[in-house]
Amino acid sequence: xxxxxxxxxxxxxxxxxxxxxxxxxxxxxxxxxxxxxxxxxxxxxxxxxxxxxxxxxxxxxxxxxxxxxxxxxxxxxxxxxxxxxxxxxxxxxxxxxxxxxxxxxxxxxxxxxxxxxxxxxxxxxxxxxxxxxxxxxxxxxxxxxxxxxxxxxxxxxxxxxxxxxxxxxxxxxxxxxxxxxxxxxxxxxxxxxxxxxxxxxxxxxxxxxxxxxxxxxxxxxxxxxxxxxxxxxxxxxxxxxxxxxxxxxxxxxxxxxxxxxxxxxxxxxxxxxxxxxxxxxxxxxxxxxxxxxxxxxxxxxxxxxxxxxxxxxxxxxxxxxxxxxxxxxxxxxxxxxxxxxxxxxxxxxxxxxxxxxxxxxxxxxxxxxxxxxxxxxxxxxxxxxxxxxxxxxxxxxxxxxxxxxxxxxxxxxxxxxxxxxxxxxxxxxxxxxxxxxxxxxxxxxxxxxxxxxxxxxxxxxxxxxxxxxxxxxxxxxxxxxxxxxxxxxxxxxxxxxxxxxxxxxxxxxxxxxxxxxxxxxxxxxxxxxxxxxxxxxxxxxxxxxxxxxxxxxxxxxxxxxxxxxxxxxxxxxxxxxxxxxxxxxxxxxxxxxxxxxxxxxxxxxxxxxxxxxxxxxxxxxxxxxxxxxxxxxxxxxxxxxxxxxxxxxxxxxxxxxxxxxxxxxxxxxxxxxxxxxxxxxxxxxxxxxxxxxxxxxxxxxxxxxxxxxxxxxxxxxxxxxxxxxxxxxxxxxxxxxxxxxxxxxxxxxxxxxxxxxxxxxxxxxxxxxxxxxxxxxxxxxxxxxxxxxxxx
Numbered sequence: 001x002x003x004x005x006x007x008x009x010x011x012x013x014x015x016x017x018x019x020x021x022x023x024x025x026x027x028x029x030x031x032x033x034x035x036x037x038x039x040x041x042x043x044x045x046x047x048x049x050x051x052x053x054x055x056x057x058x059x060x061x062x063x064x065x066x067x068x069x070x071x072x073x074x075x076x077x078x079x080x081x082x083x084x085x086x087x088x089x090x091x092x093x094x095x096x097x098x099x100x101x102x103x104x105x106x107x108x109x110x111x112x113x114x115x116x117x118x119x120x121x122x123x124x125x126x127x128x129x130x131x132x133x134x135x136x137x138x139x140x141x142x143x144x145x146x147x148x149x150x151x152x153x154x155x156x157x158x159x160x161x162x163x164x165x166x167x168x169x170x171x172x173x174x175x176x177x178x179x180x181x182x183x184x185x186x187x188x189x190x191x192x193x194x195x196x197x198x199x200x201x202x203x204x205x206x207x208x209x210x211x212x213x214x215x216x217x218x219x220x221x222x223x224x225x226x227x228x229x230x231x232x233x234x235x236x237x238x239x240x241x242x243x244x245x246x247x248x249x250x251x252x253x254x255x256x257x258x259x260x261x262x263x264x265x266x267x268x269x270x271x272x273x274x275x276x277x278x279x280x281x282x283x284x285x286x287x288x289x290x291x292x293x294x295x296x297x298x299x300x301x302x303x304x305x306x307x308x309x310x311x312x313x314x315x316x317x318x319x320x321x322x323x324x325x326x327x328x329x330x331x332x333x334x335x336x337x338x339x340x341x342x343x344x345x346x347x348x349x350x351x352x353x354x355x356x357x358x359x360x361x362x363x364x365x366x367x368x369x370x371x372x373x374x375x376x377x378x379x380x381x382x383x384x385x386x387x388x389x390x391x392x393x394x395x396x397x398x399x400x401x402x403x404x405x406x407x408x409x410x411x412x413x414x415x416x417x418x419x420x421x422x423x424x425x426x427x428x429x430x431x432x433x434x435x436x437x438x439x440x441x442x443x444x445x446x447x448x449x450x451x452x453x454x455x456x457x458x459x460x461x462x463x464x465x466x467x468x469x470x471x472x473x474x475x476x477x478x479x480x481x482x483x484x485x486x487x488x489x490x491x492x493x494x495x496x497x498x499x500x501x502x503x504x505x506x507x508x509x510x511x512x513x514x515x516x517x518x519x520x521x522x523x524x525x526x527x528x529x530x531x532x533x534x535x536x537x538x539x540x541x542x543x544x545x546x547x548x549x550x551x552x553x554x555x556x557x558x559x560x561x562x563x564x565x566x567x568x569x570x571x572x573x574x575x576x577x578x579x580x581x582x583x584x585x586x587x588x589x590x591x592x593x594x595x596x597x598x599x600x601x602x603x604x605x606x607x608x609x610x611x612x613x614x615x616x617x618x619x620x621x622x623x624x625x626x627x628x629x630x631x632x633x634x635x636x637x638x639x640x641x642x643x644x645x646x647x648x649x650x651x652x653x654x655x656x657x658x659x660x661x662x663x664x665x666x667x668x669x670x671x672x673x674x675x676x677x678x679x680x681x682x683x684x685x686x687x688x689x690x691x692x693x694x695x696x697x698x699x700x701x702x703x704x705x706x707x708x709x710x711x712x713x714x715x716x717x718x719x720x721x722x723x724x725x726x727x728x729x730x731x732x733x734x735x736x737x738x739x740x741x742x743x744x745x746x747x748x749x750x751x752x753x754x755x756x757x758x759x760x761x762x763x764x765x766x767x768x769x770x771x772x773x774x775x776x777x778x779x780x781x782x783x784x785x786x787x788x789x790x791x792x
Contacts, residue, residue: 642672
């Protein structure tokens, strides 16, 4: 039969008869022999079952032999040699440098042996496919051979490498991707991956889940609080393997490598993470870096002598974290209706705080009564009579209150009294009102204070006194709307003479309200605290307000003493106690600093979340293999509205001491948003100084940020292969997991898989040894059965 006819028959029906002209003779011959067999067994004297069995076996053999006359053909397909692509991709990241438990060679050494061109699986693969070879770490690189393979890369961009290959060969016949890796990708995207759109992936998992001994610092985070004893908390998550029952030492170091704190965790368990927490009080401002490192107590000194280490690697024993203490100094405006002790102790508490600058307006005399006679030839208030200030413009007149300006004020600052415009008031981060009636402010100033909190995001704290809250007639005023309590339906003043403060349940949860370390010490402190005598009467709490301190009257009634609430972008607080200064004057020990500490923590809470005119954030792009950083900058004008047409420059300082300048461009057409991208190339700590300027070139503000680049920490986050990730990838893409020792058998099965470009392959059934043996076996079995039963 011609080749063309065979191909057409194969396309129509995969199993065909090659000698179709022999079909009729074969049927006649087979039928005749079958009838002769039946006639022959009918005349034999034997049991019916025996004659039926023998006749069946011989008939089947005859039919099988008769079918061979028409040459039955079986067809399938095979890959066209060289027409299909097949990619071999090898991970060359440094995480393959580790050796598994009871294994003399590293994962990279075992892989390099299999990547030799002389390996049988590579020879067979090259006979049927157009093999393309690649290596990857942070980037995918094509290679001709794997002769120079070395696991030295600082990342494992598995997802991006496979995505790049899928896009590159989207229009070409690719049969599959053989992927050698441990599965620990450093470029996991935030969204799920649709592997069904990829070519079939056949992962070869490198490494065993039974890893060698190792201690790794998986992640380090830092949080800042208003708790003065420890404003920065550094938390490290550590995991160990091979050191079960032993002790692990965790150390906290500063940027210079000086040891700050040490903790020891005893009786650790294998493959079970544990946390250590350090609390520090930085002495400097700005961007700071801390390092946490961990090691087994039995291996003390391994950082100075690595030969003492029995761990798989030391590259994951330490990690760094950045803390930004450069948001200040914060400007706080204190306004009081009269000189009092409260301001004295508040000012003294903040005197040594480099983060806060207190500016005060203290009224020392009210404006003159309406019909008070003026002195001849003078409009100045009589308090300035016979002084050198009498003729100065900033001297208060008869119809103005006399204000004392206190603090490190700039020239002209607060010269006109309380600010009358947004650009002047918005320079401050918080306002404290103490013993001051509402009529002190104009209606415009009251509305301005409300905008200061709601739009600018500032903090407002009102202290108790004879002219605060309801006594100051703040009811139905814009400032009264800011307060976390209602000033209507005010309760009658309590009859008792002294009060003791107590923490509420919510107050116990706020670090800035507490002064002592433990709850027991805090409760004992409140018991020993001097009693207070002044408490403002207010109405009920507003929805969403939090009562943090309370007092108990002699009638057993609980009244609020300190209440806070969010308002718009800012926060407000109300302290109804008017003589907190007694805490300092009447305490048992003059060296007790509880009041000063309480004031500092309260002010830090008040200004802690207040936005700046220029805000900067470094955002790492995790789904990019190079892990670039987006330095995002937000710029506002003096009214804290987004500022367009600003110029933003960023000066980056690298770990090697080099500096480079970037220019931030407008971001995503969002008003006031600017951004610049930067790819860190050197491991270590980075700083960035951001300078924002107005369209006219004048400087708005300088601020700082920082980040840490630790590719080795990400690469050695875990030493266990990520089997789940590889199995998901293989299953959803249509591939399967392959073992390193089973590569040769895997390659042999490729021709039986779904291959893009194939050609027909015809097999003659008669030339199959199984068919021949079946026919002979049927005849032999029939003959043997007859001989066994004594039939002729």
